[in-house]
Amino acid sequence: MQVKFWGTRGSLPVAMKADKVRGKIVQALQAARGKNLDDDQAIADFVDNELDFSVAGTYGGASSCVEIDFGNDEFVLCDMGSGLREFGFDSLRRINEGGKKGAYSFFMSHPHWDHIMGFPFFAPAFMPTNNLKIVGGHDIEFALRRQQDNPSFPVPLDWMGAPREFQVMKDGEVLDTGAFTVKIRKQPHHGDSYGYRFEKGGKTVVYTTDAEHKLDDLDDFDAHIEFMRGADLVIFDTMYSMADAISVKEDWGHSSNIVAVDMCHQAGVKHLAMFHHEPVFDDAMILQNHTETIRYEELVRPGDDVLRISCAYDGLVIDV
Known part of the structure; x- marks a missing residue:
């Protein structure tokens, strides 16, 4: 993967x-002074x-959109944030080069605007030769139609020519696509969100964003640890610092870097990708958060197994 x-x-x-x-x-x-x-x-x-x-770089500014390549000829995406626009153009390039076909599967965490706003600008959705399958725990079709209705947007959903199929999954349901299996889990967020556990060939990727896991909700905490158990990569909502998460931004629906590390340790996760960065943070602040998270992991590591920690940025590629 x-x-x-x-x-x-x-x-x-x-x-x-x-x-x-x-x-x-x-x-x-x-920094270049005195260098040859x-x-x-x-x-x-x-x-x-x-x-x-x-x-030297930047973490980027597009909202949530993650591609998981299972090595077949179809595209698999988590969420439709503004990053979907660039992905769409790149996917058409790959189709033209012959490596992929125009089949897209989306697994949606929830229909809040930052997670669906890229869809009206998703070029492949306008092409009748492509096929879209959109999966989630919510009525995603209603949300997509509403954001393109007047007066919000000039192009109605039905003007997009690619055939669409919507599928609603229930909490705990497992879907076997033939290329991979995926399990869905309801998460604590305003209006609910859903995480996904993807598995293929003994490898596991967990996509879990927009969730606020509280220590006083042990049922959720323990269940989510089991959901992530033994994953090779966990993409986790680390929007807030722990101080913010338990004070001024409590009940805002997001998690922290500290909770991410603690959960990953308990679940035996191999690699954590920090995700869903706070929009007010600049690159230096995100780097500092990443550095402090690595240091925290070192201090609380329960054994000899190191939890690898990456800080996701637009364009990052991770092999699993």
Whole structure:
């Protein structure tokens, strides 16, 4: 399996402004003082190996959209945030190159706007030669129609030419697609959200975002640990710090980096991908959160097995 992140922000997309770009350039030039950067390779090596990611790159600003490639000729997506637009264009390129066919399966966490807003701009949905299957625990069709109804959007859903199939899964249900199996789990969030456990060939990826797991709800806590049990990769909502999650942003429906690490340790997870980043955080703040999360994992690690921790960014690819 291969996982690619097309959108990693929570709540709404964000764009990097000119002052942030300028700040990165200034930091890079300051770090380059005294370096021998006389050729292009030396410059590339300096950028790749000596600059923090928050300076050399960016975590991006698109909202939730994650692709899981099971090695077959179909596309599998989790959520339809604004990152779906770029994925759509890339998928058409791959179809034209002959590696894929125009079959798309979506597994939706919930229909809040940041998770469906990319669909009106999803180019493959306008092509009758493609086929879309949209799966979730909610009535996703109603939500997609409503966001494209007047006066919100000029193009109604039925103007999109690709055939669509909607499927509602029940909490705990397991779907065997032939290419992989997927189990759905209801999560604590305003209006509910759903996580998905994907399995193929002894490998497991869990997509679990927009959920607020509280220590005083032991039933949910224990059940979610079992849902993640032994996963090779868990994509987890780490929108808030623990301090925010238990104070000013309690009951806002999201989790923290600390809860993510604790749950992954108890579940025996191999790799955690921090996801659904707070839109007010800039790259430096997200990097700091990542660094502090790695340090926390080291301090509370229950044994010798290291929990690998990545901080998802738009464009990140993880092989499972």
